[in-house]
Amino acid sequence: MTEHTANTALRLRPPAHRVSRRAIGYWTATAAILWIVLVGLQTVIVVTSDDPPSFLTVTLVVSCVLAPLHLLVMPQWRYRVHRWEVTDEAVYTQAGWLKQEWRIAPVSRIQTVDIERDPFEQLFGLAKITVTTASAAGPLRISGLAHDRALELADELTKTTQAVRGDAT
Structure with missing residues (x-):
């Protein structure tokens, strides 16, 4: 990792990806x-x-x-605000509409990755991912993802988490 990457990798910033338009x-x-x-x-x-x-x-x-x-x-x-991004170092989320929340979790702190779909999400082809970390702030949630993208993201997070040494605490 370069010095530039190390200095910017975990700074709180707007994540790069929007959720699915079907979330609207x-x-x-x-x-x-x-x-x-x-x-x-x-x-x-x-x-x-x-x-x-x-x-x-x-x-x-x-x-x-x-x-x-x-x-x-x-x-x-909400569509304009809700964003997410996963890098080799961290998971970034931004959510809300009146009260907005930006969160970042280092990959080394991830404990579990869950996919959830309520009946309406299934009708719209959507899913949400919950990333549980060793943090008192609670899990990170990425809502409004296309179901296929949620499956890919969960797989990617699982592989990335397994590749990082440590006990996620």
Whole structure:
């Protein structure tokens, strides 16, 4: 490793790779389900109640305004923010939309690599990778990866981790 590589390899920086574009649809669909349930419950109460509380009518109107805005803005914003990168030295992640988090984990600290897919992720052909490290900050998660890319990345991380000497503590 050159001196330049050693000095820049583990600095916190924006990771190079974006998640799959299909993540936009996934984030939109999962948020839409929550909004439908919320607006639906509010609507049922307002429509079926003889004297609905005025605050509930106000929250229903607010929900009907915020829901489409959230569904238009949030998935696009998250897509622009969510990034990942794996090098021989570290795993870099960047996630969030209102609260953004940048994480870096040296490969020598990796303990496990897991792939997970909930039913909606399966519908969208997506997966998430969880990289557990010997860190009190908890595992790194890379969400919104194309399933095939997640499998390749897990294989790559496993090989890289096995090649690094140490006990990941």
